Amino acid sequence: MPDPPAQPAAPKPAPRRAASAAKKVTRREFPFLAIGWGMFTAAMAAGLTAAGRFMFPNVLTEPPSTFTAGFPDDFAIGVVDTRFKERYQVWIVRDEEGIYALSTICTHLGCTPNWLEAEAKFKCPCHGSGFYATGINFEGPAPRPLERVGVSLAEDGQVLIDKSRLFKFEAGQWNDPASFLPLT
Amino acid sequence: MLNRILAPLSAAWKEATDSQVWTSIFRHGKPVSNRNRALVMMSNVFLHLHPVKSRKAGIKLRYTWCMGGITFFLFLVLTFTGLLLMFYYRPTVEYAYADIVDLQEHVPLGIMRELHRWGAHAMVITVWLHMLRVFMTGSYKPPREFNWGIGVVLLVLTLLLSFTGYLLPWDQLAIWAIAVGSNMARATPLLGTEGPLSASLTLGDISLINAGNDARFALLGARSVGQPTLLRFYVLHCVGLPLAAAFLMAVHFWRVRKDGGISGPM
Numbered sequence: 001m002p003d004p005p006a007q008p009a010a011p012k013p014a015p016r017r018a019a020s021a022a023k024k025v026t027r028r029e030f031p032f033l034a035i036g037w038g039m040f041t042a043a044m045a046a047g048l049t050a051a052g053r054f055m056f057p058n059v060l061t062e063p064p065s066t067f068t069a070g071f072p073d074d075f076a077i078g079v080v081d082t083r084f085k086e087r088y089q090v091w092i093v094r095d096e097e098g099i100y101a102l103s104t105i106c107t108h109l110g111c112t113p114n115w116l117e118a119e120a121k122f123k124c125p126c127h128g129s130g131f132y133a134t135g136i137n138f139e140g141p142a143p144r145p146l147e148r149v150g151v152s153l154a155e156d157g158q159v160l161i162d163k164s165r166l167f168k169f170e171a172g173q174w175n176d177p178a179s180f181l182p183l184t
Numbered sequence: 185m186l187n188r189i190l191a192p193l194s195a196a197w198k199e200a201t202d203s204q205v206w207t208s209i210f211r212h213g214k215p216v217s218n219r220n221r222a223l224v225m226m227s228n229v230f231l232h233l234h235p236v237k238s239r240k241a242g243i244k245l246r247y248t249w250c251m252g253g254i255t256f257f258l259f260l261v262l263t264f265t266g267l268l269l270m271f272y273y274r275p276t277v278e279y280a281y282a283d284i285v286d287l288q289e290h291v292p293l294g295i296m297r298e299l300h301r302w303g304a305h306a307m308v309i310t311v312w313l314h315m316l317r318v319f320m321t322g323s324y325k326p327p328r329e330f331n332w333g334i335g336v337v338l339l340v341l342t343l344l345l346s347f348t349g350y351l352l353p354w355d356q357l358a359i360w361a362i363a364v365g366s367n368m369a370r371a372t373p374l375l376g377t378e379g380p381l382s383a384s385l386t387l388g389d390i391s392l393i394n395a396g397n398d399a400r401f402a403l404l405g406a407r408s409v410g411q412p413t414l415l416r417f418y419v420l421h422c423v424g425l426p427l428a429a430a431f432l433m434a435v436h437f438w439r440v441r442k443d444g445g446i447s448g449p450m
Binding site: 055056057060062089109110111112125126 | 401
């Protein structure tokens, strides 16, 4: 690399203004600085908020949390109905006294168990938790029974399931009349 | 006889290195002097991140294990193999699993998917070993504590890349792993439905944080693992997280130089 040609001695630069740290903002500068930086901050905040909000759509194509599941006579006594598992994540069970609905979310880590008809139990594929048809846990790592969801009769006489209400056995909530539909 | 072959070669080499093309790319002489060796490092966009000089003891393989270098090499391998996989993989519930099977059965060098998978496992291991080495040699101490912090963020990005990549085959293992793993986001302070303090965010009687707008929802794009989740994880895995990692890696390598060289006690 060739040496750069010798520069003529440059005139001495004018003394720099006082270092920025010591420089005081004048009354005249202050409004411009405040408005400028204020607008910049507001624009950045608005952009970030918009980007965050973008991740939450206004419409979800998920099934509603409340739905009618057919008439009580559609459910046979002693049968675990798995027709609503795929779409609504609930099992509907009828016993001698009436109808209750179980959430399909395993109480261990949140996988979805399967109803094994031959063994009469819910079995979770992830870590092997087992539950009776009542929802009571009896094997595997699950620490508590499956949760039940709200069940009642709609005005037209159909079974109405309300997934937004959850009932925990260990909290004594299975005695709540909203968690059980008595049928004679 | 030998000279008769070598002489023209040598002349051709001289002609090439004297040409305008060559001298416009390499603006310094051969790295035979200390000055030129320094210029090699400083006038190359890739090499200039490295220190111009390193202490011999500091770059001994016994000392560094080359773990940071191996990690970076694996990142490059994963970027390249991942790019190739993207030519065949479609991130939809309908096609994802079938495309993965096709990648192994119907595409030449079906091992590409395995390279990506094993490379990812290896990268997690080498990142940990790199951190172990840095810790054991005390290379995290001042003035390098900021770079240790950058490294911790890079560790998290590596784990997040593994987590997001795990869902993409869309098999049973993937779906349940993400179902279980994303449940942790429920426990985020303030922003998770079951996390501490989130119950205090209310507007009158209405709880502001619920399963439809909490941190887990932002991750999954839905209340449970489904098509929106697959797409979000795909975009994060292929674009968002690699870009963030590349950006921080540039800072990481730059700071290695600025904070006194590759390693060793200060």
